[in-house]
Amino acid sequence: MLRFLRIGLDDTDSKKAMCTTYVAAKLLERLQREGYKPLDYPWLVRLNPNCPYKTRGNAALALTVEAKPAELDRIVDAAVSIVKEWADLGAEGTDPGLIFAWNNQVEGLREIYWRALTEILEIDEVKERCDELGVHYITFKEGRGVVGAAAAAAADPDSLATYEAIAYRVPSKWGLERGVEESSVIEMDKKTRPYTFDNYDYEKKEVRITPHTPCPVLAGVRAITPAHAEEGLKMTRFLEPIDFYVVFRTNQAGDLHYVPARICEVRPNTSYIVKGRVYSKPTTIPGGHVLVTIEDETGRLTLAAYEPTGQFRRIVEKLIPGDEVLAYGAVKIKDSDLTLNLEKLAILKLAALMVRTAPKCELCGRKMKSMGREKGYRCKRCGVRRPDLTPALEQHERKISEGVYEVCVSARRHLTMPLTIKSLLRHHKHG
Ligand code: ATP
Numbered sequence: 001m002l003r004f005l006r007i008g009l010d011d012t013d014s015k016k017a018m019c020t021t022y023v024a025a026k027l028l029e030r031l032q033r034e035g036y037k038p039l040d041y042p043w044l045v046r047l048n049p050n051c052p053y054k055t056r057g058n059a060a061l062a063l064t065v066e067a068k069p070a071e072l073d074r075i076v077d078a079a080v081s082i083v084k085e086w087a088d089l090g091a092e093g094t095d096p097g098l099i100f101a102w103n104n105q106v107e108g109l110r111e112i113y114w115r116a117l118t119e120i121l122e123i124d125e126v127k128e129r130c131d132e133l134g135v136h137y138i139t140f141k142e143g144r145g146v147v148g149a150a151a152a153a154a155a156d157p158d159s160l161a162t163y164e165a166i167a168y169r170v171p172s173k174w175g176l177e178r179g180v181e182e183s184s185v186i187e188m189d190k191k192t193r194p195y196t197f198d199n200y201d202y203e204k205k206e207v208r209i210t211p212h213t214p215c216p217v218l219a220g221v222r223a224i225t226p227a228h229a230e231e232g233l234k235m236t237r238f239l240e241p242i243d244f245y246v247v248f249r250t251n252q253a254g255d256l257h258y259v260p261a262r263i264c265e266v267r268p269n270t271s272y273i274v275k276g277r278v279y280s281k282p283t284t285i286p287g288g289h290v291l292v293t294i295e296d297e298t299g300r301l302t303l304a305a306y307e308p309t310g311q312f313r314r315i316v317e318k319l320i321p322g323d324e325v326l327a328y329g330a331v332k333i334k335d336s337d338l339t340l341n342l343e344k345l346a347i348l349k350l351a352a353l354m355v356r357t358a359p360k361c362e363l364c365g366r367k368m369k370s371m372g373r374e375k376g377y378r379c380k381r382c383g384v385r386r387p388d389l390t391p392a393l394e395q396h397e398r399k400i401s402e403g404v405y406e407v408c409v410s411a412r413r414h415l416t417m418p419l420t421i422k423s424l425l426r427h428h429k430h431g
Contacts, residue, residue, distance in 0.1 A: 005065055005103075006063070006064050006106055008061070008099035008148070008154075010146075012087035012096045013088055020060065025166075025244070026086055030082055041248055042246060043062040043063075043248065043250070044249070048119065048257060053093070059414075061152055062153045080098070095139070095142040095144040097149040098139075105133050106153060106154050109150055112129060112147075113155045116148070123146060160250060162222060162252050163250060166219070168216045169218045170241050178218060180219060180236065180237070181238070181239065192228055196223040197222055197253065198418060222252060251415070252415060253418060255417040263299040266338060270331055273328050275348075279293045279294055282316055289305065289313075294327065301331075303327050310407065312411075318399050323347060346404045358392070359389050364379060364381050366380075371385070
């Protein structure tokens with residue numbers, strides 16, 4: 001078996017500067033220059049999107065190189081010098097961590113990866129696990145980055161089923177407005193989809209491959225194969241030079257952050273899949289946010305489709321009591337109640353929409369008129385009066401269908417699987 005060293009890296013950036021993908025790319029370049037052979041694409045591993053310590057998308061990175069134990073010190077020195085050179089160490093909350101796990105150690109850390117997708121871990125428990133396994137780690141400042149670094153190094157290769165080609169800007173452009181031709185993004189999206197995804201939000205008319213932060217990233221194209229990611233990037237026209245680009249293998253779009261739960265089990269700051277029946281009619285609150293309450297045998301939970309989720313709200317507002325749904329999203333505390341912020345909604349079974357209506361006249365067949373509450377009906381045409389009649393129930397057509405619905409592209413989380421790639425991912429096995 002080939003001996004490899006997996007280097008995990010996290011928490012090198014701040015809101016104002018840098019991006020850990022850039023630092024990882026610089027480290028990869030340095031290791032390759034020193035003769036180390038990468039054994040896979042660099043990994044871009046997304047972790048719990050509800051993590052309070054995250055800067056943006058809660059990403060951690062891992063590199064896999066062929067190496068011998070005697071080379072560890074040299075690799076560690078290279079990694080430390082790259083972090084010192086590029087990390088925004090002066091910023092509060094930038095607390096880098098580095099992990100160096102050999103091939104026979106990564107499985108022992110695997111549980112940390114799965115837990116870091118859905119839970120919040122303590123720095124000490126990660127360090128203790130590394131100590132137990134003999135995994136070498138280095139922390140800077142408060143060292144919180146060791147959590148993400150360990151999780152990325154231990155990621156399950158089978159869960160890394162998509163790719164992202166990221167282009168970086170020349171340093172003189174960092175912090176300035178990004179130059180990308182919008183029409184070329186639309187063209188690229190139309191030519192490469194569904195193999196690339198989330199490039200453009202047609203609802204909001206917004207380019208989604210460029211970030212809005214002062215970081216070194218120019219653009220990133222997400223795809224289900226490395227070739228499509230690269231092709232998408234090459235098809236896009238930029239109005240500024242690309243310094244270099246890197247294709248990352250990622251766990252994005254895998255729906256890995258959702259925990260299946262009953263309503264009584266949900267806790268704040270975790271993402272869930274909850275099955276329930278619609279309990280009450282949806283309401284729209286100021287700001288255009290749509291709320292609806294569901295229930296299961298253990299309790300009730302409010303689902304929220306916020307304004308940024310776009311047309312998705314038009315589906316949620318058409319739900320009626322009795323509809324059976326699967327709700328996907330992050331649970332938050334709102335006014336001391338728990339609310340699930342919807343990311344996706346599967347309508348499993350639509351209830352019959354029964355509407356109370358006036359009965360028809362026996363003689364002329366026309367709709368009768370009410371004579372007042374519980375006072376029966378009369379026919380205006382024939383003059384027939386029927387105090388004994390009660391309203392009839394008529395089944396009306398539902399304006400929505402059973403199926404899965406998702407929020408608009410700009411409201412999507414990195415880990416959420418877009419509906420367009422669901423069937424494709426099943427046919428592309430990686431790892
Ligand atoms: P970017 O996406 O720009 O790289 P980020 O959003 O990934 O930034 P970081 O700067 O990496 O944010 O900060 C996230 C911090 O939270 C890191 O220190 C990481 O180790 C830690 N972290 C990530 N997931 C968890 C978790 N599940 N539990 C505890 N800490 C976590």
